[in-house]
Amino acid sequence: MRALNFGRVKTAKSSSRRREQKVHRQEEILAAAFEVFAAHGYEAARIDDVARQAGIAKGTIYLYFRDKEQLFRAVVRSLVQKRFDAIAGNFQGTGEHLLRELLSRMYSQVVRNEKVRSIVRLLIAEGGRFPQLAEIYHREIIAPGMKAVRQALMHGIALGEFRKTAAVEFPQLLAAPGVLAIVWRVLHGERHRLDLDAYSKAHLEFVLNSLRKQPE
Numbered sequence: 104m105r106a107l108n109f110g111r112v113k114t115a116k117s118s119s120r121r122r123e124q125k126v127h128r129q130e131e132i133l134a135a136a137f138e139v140f141a142a143h144g145y146e147a148a149r150i151d152d153v154a155r156q157a158g159i160a161k162g163t164i165y166l167y168f169r170d171k172e173q174l175f176r177a178v179v180r181s182l183v184q185k186r187f188d189a190i191a192g193n194f195q196g197t198g199e200h201l202l203r204e205l206l207s208r209m210y211s212q213v214v215r216n217e218k219v220r221s222i223v224r225l226l227i228a229e230g231g232r233f234p235q236l237a238e239i240y241h242r243e244i245i246a247p248g249m250k251a252v253r254q255a256l257m258h259g260i261a262l263g264e265f266r267k268t269a270a271v272e273f274p275q276l277l278a279a280p281g282v283l284a285i286v287w288r289v290l291h292g293e294r295h296r297l298d299l300d301a302y303s304k305a306h307l308e309f310v311l312n313s314l315r316k317q318p319e
Contacts, residue, residue: 129167131157133181136174141221145175145229145236176239182219183212183244187251198259199311205251206281206310210303213244214284224289249274256314265314280306 135157139148150171154161168174187205194201213219222240230237252274259265270276280302287297 128159128163132159132164132167132174133178137178137181137218137221140175140178140225141218144225145171145233150174172235172239175236176243179222179239179243182216182222186247188247188254191251191254198255198262198264199315201255201258202252202277202310202314203307205248205255206303206307209248209278209281210284210299213248214281214288214303215299219244220285220289223285227286227289248278252277259314264316266316268314270314277310280309 132153136148136153138156139152143152148171150164151161153174154164157164164174168177185208187208190204190208191201194204226237226240253271256265256268256271256274256277260267260271284297284299284302287295291297
């Protein structure tokens with residue numbers, strides 16, 4: 104019986120180690136792919152380049168990703184630590200607190216993220232030729248963010264905190280200053296530097312002042 108239990112423990116440890124190795128290898132591939140996409144753009148990027156950057160055989164990449172487009176999708180998905188709609192779905196608190204959390208994460212995970220900025224630069228340059236790339240970015244980052252903002256607005260309206268405005272139908276209105284900040288940094292970099300600390304606070308204040316119910 105002891106020998107049997109030992110065998111099960113050994114098998115479990117071996118399986119766990121293989122899973123960890125697989126996750127680690129996938130992370131290495133994604134890191135290498137980002138570097139290649141950022142340096143060469145989508146069209147010029149080659150799976151061979153990614154393999155060379157990762158220090159692995161080209162065939163290894165195809166064990167994880169079917170083609171270059173699927174690899175790009177995985178790179179975009181990896182840029183955001185936690186989907187915004189997941190945050191909103193599990194949030195306990197007021198609508199204002201939820202909006203504060205969402206905008207804070209938008210600035211920390213998206214606006215300030217140099218990798219996101221590189222992908223946006225790629226999309227601006229090549230999105231016209233490869234519309235599926237913009238669709239991937241929309242599906243993985245934009246759509247979950249818009250869904251979360253809409254949930255926060257409806258939550259605040261239900262609690263009597265917020266007025267009902269067109270922002271429920273167009274949550275892009277609330278996120279627009281964050282998008283502008285990304286594009287601003289892509290176009291201007293440090294030449295016309297944007298103070299993101301002050302800017303994000305002004306963004307939040309503007310949003311809340313436009314949403315709060317005024318006293319009777």
